Amino acid sequence: MALDTTDLSILNKLQANAQLTTKEIAAAVNLSVTPVHDRIRKLERAGYIERYVALLNRKKLGKSLVVYCNVTLDKQRKESFEEFNAAVSRLPEVLECSVVSGSFDYLLKVIANDVEAYNAFYQQNLSVLQSVLHISSFFVMSEVKSTTEIPI
């Protein structure tokens, strides 16, 4: 499926504010409501739009701490990757987990209430994994930017 500039404009509006009505988007792209509605359905069905979510305020919910951690796995054990991937997927504190190039294997973004809570999480959920060889934690001191918007 090929996207034209109108589709891209619609996606851009929706990733900034999913509450816009079809009417408002229609006005912005100079179309009537019907074709805009059809395009949005099409973009959803084709998978360009994955889902609609509410973004919550982390700090207000007590999750003041963000930690990025670098994890190196024990690559002697061939089950290590599957084990680690499965474990991480189950942990709600882990918001992002990627396999990266370079000197370590994984980069994780973890949130916790405070340093103490992070330490408990680290001890009980990460360091106990057989697959884990080494972990370095980097604490976020200040968030300069954080967006889910993909440049279009």
Added chain:
Amino acid sequence: MALDTTDLSILNKLQANAQLTTKEIAAAVNLSVTPVHDRIRKLERAGYIERYVALLNRKKLGKSLVVYCNVTLDKQRKESFEEFNAAVSRLPEVLECSVVSGSFDYLLKVIANDVEAYNAFYQQNLSVLQSVLHISSFFVMSEVKSTTEIPI
């Protein structure tokens, strides 16, 4: 403002799927539509819900590459932080930027079409900054997990 378990349950539903109707949420938390509606408005006004967005499929939009980069600033120059913060905020390719503890200063999450496009971005937008002393890039080879949902 204090949240009870019903409020938390509502937030949890909405951060998973913002398209749920008040009616559906009401059924899930065993209330009628009106109080659920009031609670959601209250949670929005109090800032627990920051916004509603559509999450797009990065890869379908051509942004196949995710790069995390560690940036060290020239701390001799006292304008460095302001300059770097301002620059990063303007760059749409930078989805996340945090000041971190440890051996480097910033951790950035950047997306690009491919390695070539990343290199162009890097050369033209990051390495030219006076404030930047050193950058290490880590390419994401596989995304194991990526969510915006805060554990509640």
Added chain:
DNA sequence: GTTGAAACCGGTTGTCT
């Protein structure tokens, strides 16, 4: 792709308990 009409559904408001 546009327009207009109609059915539908959820959000919204006011009122009552």
Added chain:
DNA sequence: AGACAACCGGTTTCAAC
């Protein structure tokens, strides 16, 4: 705070152009 009824607005589908 919850339930109920009435109203309003947007969405959705359809037909005609």
